[in-house]
Amino acid sequence: MYKTNTCGELTITEVGQKVRLCGWIQKSRDLGGMTFIDLRDRYGITQLTFNMETNPTLCEQARTLGREYVIQVKGTVAERYNKNKNIPTGDIEIIVETVNVLNASKLPPFTIEDNTDGGDELRMQYRYLDIRRNAVKNNLLFRHKLSMEIRNYLSGQGFVEIETPFLISSTPEGARDFLVPSRMNEGKFYALPQSPQTFKQLLMIAGMDKYFQIVRCFRDEDLRADRQPEFTQVDCEMSFVTQEDVLQTFEGLYKTLFQKMKGISMEDFPRMTYNDAMKYYGCDKPDLRFGMPFVELNDLLQYRNFSLFNEAELIIGICAENCGNYTRKQLDALTDFVKRPQVGAGGLVYIVCNADGSFKSSVDKFYGQEDLQTVAERCNAKAGDLILILCGKTEQTQKAMNELRLEMGNRLGLRSSDLFKPLWVIDFPLLEWDEETQRFYAKHHPFTAPKPEDEYLLENNPAAVRANAYDLVINGVEVGGGSVRIYQREIQKKMFQVLGFSDEEAQKQFGFLMNAFEYGAPPHAGIAFGFDRMCAVFNGVDSIRDFIAFPKNNSGKDVMINAPSSVSKEQLKELNITVNE
Numbered sequence: 001m002y003k004t005n006t007c008g009e010l011t012i013t014e015v016g017q018k019v020r021l022c023g024w025i026q027k028s029r030d031l032g033g034m035t036f037i038d039l040r041d042r043y044g045i046t047q048l049t050f051n052m053e054t055n056p057t058l059c060e061q062a063r064t065l066g067r068e069y070v071i072q073v074k075g076t077v078a079e080r081y082n083k084n085k086n087i088p089t090g091d092i093e094i095i096v097e098t099v100n101v102l103n104a105s106k107l108p109p110f111t112i113e114d115n116t117d118g119g120d121e122l123r124m125q126y127r128y129l130d131i132r133r134n135a136v137k138n139n140l141l142f143r144h145k146l147s148m149e150i151r152n153y154l155s156g157q158g159f160v161e162i163e164t165p166f167l168i169s170s171t172p173e174g175a176r177d178f179l180v181p182s183r184m185n186e187g188k189f190y191a192l193p194q195s196p197q198t199f200k201q202l203l204m205i206a207g208m209d210k211y212f213q214i215v216r217c218f219r220d221e222d223l224r225a226d227r228q229p230e231f232t233q234v235d236c237e238m239s240f241v242t243q244e245d246v247l248q249t250f251e252g253l254y255k256t257l258f259q260k261m262k263g264i265s266m267e268d269f270p271r272m273t274y275n276d277a278m279k280y281y282g283c284d285k286p287d288l289r290f291g292m293p294f295v296e297l298n299d300l301l302q303y304r305n306f307s308l309f310n311e312a313e314l315i316i317g318i319c320a321e322n323c324g325n326y327t328r329k330q331l332d333a334l335t336d337f338v339k340r341p342q343v344g345a346g347g348l349v350y351i352v353c354n355a356d357g358s359f360k361s362s363v364d365k366f367y368g369q370e371d372l373q374t375v376a377e378r379c380n381a382k383a384g385d386l387i388l389i390l391c392g393k394t395e396q397t398q399k400a401m402n403e404l405r406l407e408m409g410n411r412l413g414l415r416s417s418d419l420f421k422p423l424w425v426i427d428f429p430l431l432e433w434d435e436e437t438q439r440f441y442a443k444h445h446p447f448t449a450p451k452p453e454d455e456y457l458l459e460n461n462p463a464a465v466r467a468n469a470y471d472l473v474i475n476g477v478e479v480g481g482g483s484v485r486i487y488q489r490e491i492q493k494k495m496f497q498v499l500g501f502s503d504e505e506a507q508k509q510f511g512f513l514m515n516a517f518e519y520g521a522p523p524h525a526g527i528a529f530g531f532d533r534m535c536a537v538f539n540g541v542d543s544i545r546d547f548i549a550f551p552k553n554n555s556g557k558d559v560m561i562n563a564p565s566s567v568s569k570e571q572l573k574e575l576n577i578t579v580n581e
């Protein structure tokens with residue numbers, strides 16, 4: 001037996017016991033007469049003690065052991081003289097009798113400490129050392145626990161985990177596919193799935209009723225901090241359900257997860273239509289940890305002498321409470337913020353609500369005190385508040401105000417990472433017009449059903465058709481989304497027509513699904529959650545990379561194993577791929 005105990009479990013109750021421990025040397029301290037070693041494994045740290053007087057040979061040996069050496073020790077648990085209240089094993093130490101060096105270690109390229117001196121690139125290159133650090137290790141443990149809780153809950157609700165294939169065929173909708181050449185079928189390619197969407201629908205037709213899978217998905221997109229080319233979804237589908245059933249089931253999942261993972265009892269999640277989300281927050285994933293909704297001001301501010309407002313499609317304001325004392329410099333900084341190309345506003349208009357009930361604004365030339373007062377009332381502003389106003393084209397102004405609102409939330413400390421505000425956004429539009437290609441795209445995906453009451457609009461006013469499609473948003477992050485699906489061939493066919501597919505194209509690409517619809521497809525609906533993102537959101541961090549054992553960097557590379565890499569000419573030849581040199 002290598003070890004009797006872990007490095008995280010021995011306490012005062014085991015004093016006197018003979019034990020064996022294995023682990024890595026975190027650090028050693030040589031105090032002349034005594035040498036102390038902190039031995040670390042996944043479970044914790046235990047102090048080892050070597051006494052120069054009672055066992056000089058062993059003590060000399062201990063002094064030769066470097067950081068991250070892997071050792072096995074035999075010894076006796078003893079009560080510590082200097083107790084360490086910060087760790088569970090802090091009351092005891094091991095009086096070591098023998099040391100067995102299992103493996104030496106080179107000096108690690110960065111310190112294996114909570115606050116390491118290693119930069120991003122270096123830590124990615126030596127990810128196995130990075131994972132030894134508490135921060136990364138705990139994230140992986142959290143991820144494991146979360147996946148167990150999800151499986152327990154869903155299994156308890158009658159969901160069955162079923163695997164779907166990774167080698168499938170490429171489809172033109174959605175993001176770019178990763179392709180895999182087929183050796184046995186010359187000139188043909190598999191694609192890695194962007195999601196198991198069509199397979200889970202086929203499983204419903206197959207009668208499996210409730211399916212889930214914690215599954216890897218692949219999308220060849222340009223990367224951002226919160227995107228990975230391969231990521232994990234909690235993918236779910238149910239038969240004979242309405243939107244309401246889906247929302248209830250998965251609200252139940254999240255309530256359970258908040259309870260089990262964070263010890264928080266959540267109230268029922270609020271719901272907001274897509275249209276309201278855009279109107280009041282300028283985005284489809286509002287952060288509801290704070291208020292500051294948009295207030296429309298067109299009718300109050302237009303048709304005076306101020307041409308900027310008169311020419312605007314939309315004028316909206318937000319009220320920043322108690323910010324009336326902002327200095328010129330702070331207001332200038334906000335103006336610079338909204339003018340940044342990423343935000344894209346032309347300028348910022350402000351109204352300060354003075355303590356004496358008067359107003360001071362950047363448009364005093366055009367508006368009198370009474371005008372400003374009506375604006376303040378509309379915005380629910382009180383003395384001491386600051387009203388920030390943007391105007392321009394509708395979409396652009398909503399987008400810019402969304403950024404400004406979030407920025408104000410940050411500045412005012414209203415986006416605390418231990419506050420959780422979930423929201424269902426519902427009634428998404430079915431379609432989205434793309435100016436560049438001059439065609440409609442499915443807002444969610446082409447298998448999403450139009451709301452029955454909007455179906456008649458499909459032919460003549462497709463942009464107005466709403467779907468029973470929903471997103472779950474937590475703290476302004478979209479953690480998942482899904483929809484009620486089409487399950488009748490005719491409607492699916494019509495949907496593909498609206499998306500600009502010829503009937504032949506539709507049959508060629510999705511014939512397998514449309515044919516299956518003709519063999520007794522049940523009404524069904526589902527949802528998928530980004531599992532990596534769920535981990536990040538529960539922990540109040542932005543980057544999903546911290547919760548993936550071996551993530552890719554911003555250029556989609558794994559610098560540790562050097563992927564992607566070149567392959568030999570022979571391999572390419574076997575795959576019938578010719579490369580011009």
Ligand code: ASP
Pocket residue numbers: 194195196197236481482483526527528
């Ligand atoms: N397959 C969809 C996605 O990956 C989710 C769903 O509709 O269930 O976004």
